[in-house]
Amino acid sequence: MSYVDVWKLLEWDDIRLSIYSKTATDVERALRKPKRDLEDFKALISPAAEPYLEQMAQQSAALTRKRFGHTISFYVPLYLSNLCANACTYCGFSMENRIKRRTLNTQEITRECQAIKAMNFDSVLLVTGEHERKVGMAYFRQAVPAVKDQFSYLAMEVQPLDQDEYAELKTLGLDAVMVYQETYSASTYAEHHLRGNKMDFEYRLETPDRLAKAGIDKIGIGALIGLEEWRTDCFYVASHLDYLERTYWQTRYSISFPRLRPCEGGLQPKSVMNDRQLVQLICAYRLFNPEVELSLSTRESPQFRDNALPLGITSMSAGSKTQPGGYADDEPELEQFSISDERSAAAVAEAVKQHGFEVVWKDWHHAYSG
């Protein structure tokens, strides 16, 4: 049993219609309820909720304060490799793109870690393309302990792995894994994933189940907003979260909402989500689930990040470089996607403080991992 079985019972078009049929009354009822379910989530992400944005923001902010206080966790992505055996239409690392490929060796990883430490970070997200052969378990077995040696919390965003591989990496220090389904529509997924293992929709969809069974502390899910009709895709994310929380009740969860950004490849989003709608989505997730980590990356502009921060966000990256080796030497040509918030980590930390929040650089100690 996995989320795949739940997903198979959901009908994309029915859900889309259901979301668009939600009325102001549905939204008002959802806002009044102390505990919201997936139907309420639909109402909150529907067009009918747009006039209620300020009210949603007020409640979302209050809920987040209650659970998280005035704290924001900072993390930084560390790109280890841009080698990739997939061809995804929206990504700078697609194997079809002629870019300089680079995989960091141990020395280079160490240099990156030093640069990152100088920025004050203690929570790192290792990112690679998806290349099973050249950047697979053998590489991870070296890289994970090497990085974990330097930092308290280690997350990964790489190709989906098997359950026993995750279990092994956990013993080497892996704390969290981000795996975004990109889109929960299988047909659209097939249009954008043209070569490589990533074509396997169901294996990817089942990954959070394998992660939870392997005992990984935190699992990050999300859709790449813009590949498909965003409200429907985001509903699937909420449904995925709901299933995971009920089934693997001892695991923590995180949601991200990357909006399609320009990259070497130039894909136009099928569905455009404007800033108001992103705020609506963030608030809807928070109103639906007061405990989930909501993470906002540097894809969004400084102005948006600073203002959206109090509304429900609990985790942010800053000073990010999306190319391997980017912290030690900055080479723009290798970027996975161009970032919008180019401020340094220190500058973002200062802005966060100005808004009345405390930056949490470290919220874990290796002693807790046993």
Added chain:
Amino acid sequence: MTVTTSVIQVQVNDKPVECPEGQNLTALLTTLDMPLQATAVALNDDIVARSDWDSTRLNTGDRIALFQAIAGG
């Protein structure tokens, strides 16, 4: 020639009871006027399945515990 069946002493719910030697559980329950439905039997602390009552024969000193459903929450 007369055949006499000897009588043995067993305990039923800690009370001494006499019964013919080699009598089976079903017969004992019938003698005690216990409903055969809705009764459970343990012999020397082991539960005896209903299907085995006919074939379970009693010996001297056997401790039989009889249980039935009663009112409860």
Added chain:
Amino acid sequence: MLTIADKTFSSRLFTGTGKYANSQTMAESIIASESELVTMALKRVDIDNRDDDILAPLVAAGVNLLPNTSGAKNAKEAVFAAKLAREALGTNWLKLEIHPDPKYLMPDPIETLVAAEELVREGFIVLPYCHADPVLCKRLEEVGCAAVMPLGAPIGSNKGLASRDFLEIIIDQARVPVIVDAGIGAPSHAAEAMEMGADAVLVNTAIAAAADPLAMGKAFKLAAESGRMAYEAGLAGTVNHAIASSPLTAFLDQTV
């Protein structure tokens, strides 16, 4: 319709058979309540002093039997009682209850979990009675119990849903039916439990000890039904007061 393991119920009111003046009143009250699942205990027969036969009228009414293990003080005794009950009544359904504390009848969480795991392995359909401890309920679910039965308040206290905050969490997290058992003293308590999203309620003392048990049985039937209808109709909820502050979304009106 409520499905638990291999059975489906149209009534979400389960009842107990204890504390009635006599078995006739018991049977009539239960029939008036339209309850389809009824608990009973198992006891050593006093050969010289037989108890009322409670079963005949219940079986005639067609209700499902749920024997309990009350009297058991630990897992070993509960497992033994369960097997006796299975033999006696021919059902593998079981209400697992272990209360070593004879004063407050609080259920022992550790013995209950141990017994549940073994009984599930032995093929029982286990409905464990436990405290409203959300983690315990998840553990019981994980070892294979068909439902969980957290208490509303101490047995026989009629205090209602003293544990409501925890019942909410349990209901939110459960992947098996949640039956609120113990402490329900009035139909309004039963309705409240159902409005919260409980799948069923189990009521004994409140009906048996009422001045008119038949009428009370009917009252509980209506309460369980109305509570469930309200839950399914989607309660309006109270107004959540937002913290007054400056507008949080004004920044979206500024064009960048």
